[in-house]
Amino acid sequence: CGHRFEFFQSMNDEKLRDCPKDDCDGPVKRLLGTGAGIIFKGGGFYETDYRSESYKSGAKKESEALKPKESKSSDSSASGSKSEGGAGSGGSSSKSD
Numbered sequence: 440c441g442h443r444f445e446f447f448q449s450m451n452d453e454k455l456r457d458c459p460k461d462d463c464d465g466p467v468k469r470l471l472g473t474g475a476g477i478i479f480k481g482g483g484f485y486e487t488d489y490r491s492e493s494y495k496s497g498a499k500k501e502s503e504a505l506k507p508k509e510s511k512s513s514d515s516s517a518s519g520s521k522s523e524g525g526a527g528s529g530g531s532s533s534k535s536d
């Protein structure tokens with residue numbers, strides 16, 4: 440009859456043989472669902488944890504390619520903040536005397 444329906448049952452249950460639609464009683468074809476994929480959310484789970492070694496090495500190369508650009512800008516800003524911090528600490532010590 441082409442009627443589609445869902446009927447959840449254990450793998451150990453006897454299979455459903457007749458269509459539950461009124462006035463049909465035709466044969467039923469059993470389809471097995473694969474379930475849903477697991478998605479981990481939150482800290483501690485990374486997309487590379489369960490990947491192949493080739494994917495991990497590719498992801499590592501990409502992250503290393505981005506690091507030199509970021510480290511150069513952070514080095515120059517770090518040296519600038521050091522000089523500012525030194526002047527600020529000298530001024531605060533003279534105020535406490």
